[in-house]
Amino acid sequence: MLLAAALLLAAAACGKDGSPPVKGPAQDELPTYQVNEDFRLPGSPTWRRAERRGYFVVGAKEDQPFLGEKDPASGGYTGFDIEIARMMSASLGLDPDRIRFRTIASANRETALQNGQIDFYVGTYTINDNRKNLVGFAGPYYMAGQGLLVRKDEEDVKGPGDLDGKRVCSASGSTPYQRIRDEFPEAELVAYDSYSICVDNLLTYQVDAVTTDDAILIGYAAKVPEELKVVGRPFSEEPYGIGVPREDDALRLALDDALEERERNGDWRRAYEATLGLSGVPAPEPPPIDRYPAGRARTGT
Numbered sequence: 001m002l003l004a005a006a007l008l009l010a011a012a013a014c015g016k017d018g019s020p021p022v023k024g025p026a027q028d029e030l031p032t033y034q035v036n037e038d039f040r041l042p043g044s045p046t047w048r049r050a051e052r053r054g055y056f057v058v059g060a061k062e063d064q065p066f067l068g069e070k071d072p073a074s075g076g077y078t079g080f081d082i083e084i085a086r087m088m089s090a091s092l093g094l095d096p097d098r099i100r101f102r103t104i105a106s107a108n109r110e111t112a113l114q115n116g117q118i119d120f121y122v123g124t125y126t127i128n129d130n131r132k133n134l135v136g137f138a139g140p141y142y143m144a145g146q147g148l149l150v151r152k153d154e155e156d157v158k159g160p161g162d163l164d165g166k167r168v169c170s171a172s173g174s175t176p177y178q179r180i181r182d183e184f185p186e187a188e189l190v191a192y193d194s195y196s197i198c199v200d201n202l203l204t205y206q207v208d209a210v211t212t213d214d215a216i217l218i219g220y221a222a223k224v225p226e227e228l229k230v231v232g233r234p235f236s237e238e239p240y241g242i243g244v245p246r247e248d249d250a251l252r253l254a255l256d257d258a259l260e261e262r263e264r265n266g267d268w269r270r271a272y273e274a275t276l277g278l279s280g281v282p283a284p285e286p287p288p289i290d291r292y293p294a295g296r297a298r299t300g301t
């Protein structure tokens, strides 16, 4: 809970020029999304099930500033990924205010989609071929890249090449964890379920660096800028997709259409500016949607 303590300190220090809001966007500053009442997708078993119950169950993260964050008091989720889920629900005809979000850690995403625990997943989820053998992906809707978070007083670590003998923390089951293990084997890798535990460990000198996507790290650094900094340039490409059950091509392609429409009508940008944009990075162009044909993933190994 050290991060929580640090965040309280940051809250006390807030109000200085340029210091980001600590609690994330206020509800009334977020865009609203018109529900597409006439939408039907009978070819999708996931959609039919959601339609019957009246809402989507969406997997997300709960400890990633500006992306997916749960307010412990209200239980509400906020962030860019959460807004993506909300606009997708509206496009698919179900009230976004009725979404039930469920926190699912990086290592458990594929299982949660496979066993029907969630309808779809929006949480800094990198699209790659290995995962495509297990789940489907709509998108990408954002392009991140792997980076490094260190303490403000760290001088030695400027990139992944400086990690030899250093204790580096990341989340189990994540692509950044795998990349350090495979490409920088001299680093002393430590894994936890979530990045906020890694950040606590960084603040208490248990580890020397935290590695994951820059979008996530910038959020942690922005909350305690006196303590932490992101160093170096991104050293991978992490295209974020919406995870769906692998067999549900109808849902995947409908989400691709919905993303395209929300990018065209400005909702994507409005959502970005109300969430991730608060960390100080201006809205980029969204990456092109990779509408891979039905059944393709099934031919993979």
Ligand code: GLU
Pocket (backbone or CB within 6 Å): 106, 123, 124, 125, 126, 171, 173, 174, 175, 176, 212, 213, 238
């Ligand atoms: N985008 C990376 C991944 O999907 C890292 C972030 C995360 O663990 O969610 O593995």
